Amino acid sequence: MMVRKMTRLALLSAILYVSKALLEFLPNVELVSLLTILYTLVFGKEALIIVTVFNCFEVIQWGFGLWVISYLYTWPALVIMTLAVRKLLKEEFVLWAIFSGIFGLLFGAFFAVAYIPANPAFALAYWIRGLPWDVWHAAANFVLMLILGKPLYKALCSLKRQTWNL
Secondary structure, eight states: OHHHHHHHHHHHHHHHHHHHHHTTTSTTOOSHHHHHHHHHHHHTTHHHHHHHHHHHHHHHHHOOOHHHHHHHHHHHHHHHHHHHHHHHHTTOHHHHHHHHHHHHHHHHHHHHGGGTTTOHHHHHHHHHHTHHHHHHHHHHHHHHHHHHHHHHHHHHHHHHHHTOOO
């Protein structure tokens, strides 16, 4: 049972990482938000482990920088927010698309938090300067969840029942 769980966590983490790498040529278009939300809906708190492993992969690829601090709380925050609202939003993927879009809009604000201890004015400027990109991120997150959310959710639920039922 433990080997199956570890395999599932490793595979889902790898899918998260590869999905980001495949879309790096499109600024602020990523499947990480979508998959993190879906992983949380299907696998609950295990998504915290998945995003932590994903963060490790990112550090291995890109090295350590201030962005790492932001990643360490931004992706787990998405898991926690998803856990908090999953009973309210249920399987309404239009609402999940809105949720994902809002997260995309707030992504720059999450990142700016890491700069507050050094210089609150810089953190605010950093966030404001990135707002156009956050709007694009929100739109991409919304559309991706709207199109892919329900089919991927059903596929993950089916896989969980068939092969990973723990």
